[in-house]
Amino acid sequence: MSRLRTVFVFTLLGLAACGFEPLYGTKERGAETEALLSQIAVPPIADRLGQLVRTELTNRLNPRPAPAARFSVSVTLTESSQGLAVRRDASATRANMIIDASFSLAAISGGEALLTGEIRSINGYDILTSDFATLAAEKDARRRGARDVADAIVDRLSIYMARLANQSPAPAQR
Numbered sequence: 001m002s003r004l005r006t007v008f009v010f011t012l013l014g015l016a017a018c019g020f021e022p023l024y025g026t027k028e029r030g031a032e033t034e035a036l037l038s039q040i041a042v043p044p045i046a047d048r049l050g051q052l053v054r055t056e057l058t059n060r061l062n063p064r065p066a067p068a069a070r071f072s073v074s075v076t077l078t079e080s081s082q083g084l085a086v087r088r089d090a091s092a093t094r095a096n097m098i099i100d101a102s103f104s105l106a107a108i109s110g111g112e113a114l115l116t117g118e119i120r121s122i123n124g125y126d127i128l129t130s131d132f133a134t135l136a137a138e139k140d141a142r143r144r145g146a147r148d149v150a151d152a153i154v155d156r157l158s159i160y161m162a163r164l165a166n167q168s169p170a171p172a173q174r
Contacts, residue, residue, distance in 0.1 A: 003050040012116050034097045035060070036161035037154070041069035041108065049077050049142060056150030061123035061157070069108060069133065073157065076102045077149075079142070097123050097138065099145040105160065 042057045044050070053075060063071075078100045083092030100118065105115040125137035125145045 002109060024141065033158050033162055036165055037158060038064070040105070040157060040161075041072045041075075043074060045075050047077070049079055049146060050075070052056035052143060053077060053101070053149055056147050057153060060150060060154045070085045071105055071114070072108050073103055073105045073153070075149075075153070079145075079162070081138075092127050095125055095138075096123065097128055097145055097147075099123075099139040099142075099149055101149045101153070102155075103114040105157060115156070116154075116163075117156050119149050138145045 011118075014160070038061065040061050042061065045054045059073070061073075066091050080098045080100075082096045082098060084096060085094040086092050089122075101119040101121075103117055103119070104113045106113050121144075123141040125141040126134070128134050128137070
């Protein structure tokens with residue numbers, strides 16, 4: 001038991017020494033990630049999938065609308081489907097919904113992109129004999145894919161904004 005405790009203590013000390021710091025939380029200098037993310041606006045994205053991704057992004061970035069956004073993230077989406085588990089009669093019984101997203105973060109005042117990236121989400125669904133059930137499964141896969149894409153974009157934006165805040169000196173607080 002004491003050996004396990006010793007390993008645990010050394011693991012914690014190792015984490016403290018490696019510069020590990022939580023992304024969400026208060027810091028001695030710089031701003032909190034939530035405040036930084038609230039400065040990012042999400043313009044409308046085309047199609048139903050774009051609406052889903054925009055809703056997920058808005059809910060994560062700025063659930064309470066910020067007074068004035070300084071940055072804008074634009075997202076371009078493509079959706080495709082790939083049949084899997086093919087029967088002898090060449091009909092598929094399972095499919096993958098593939099969502100590819102390209103995003104770009106830029107200052108609203110103009111200028112070049114500050115951060116760009118690409119995300120891919122693959123979600124499977126069953127192709128059933130009932131058309132309604134298949135459409136419901138496809139809709140659910142699209143919704144899960146939109147959530148995955150939004151989560152990945154927010155993760156990358158969070159890291160970038162936290163690094164950006166740490167580069168500039170923190171404003172003096174009164």
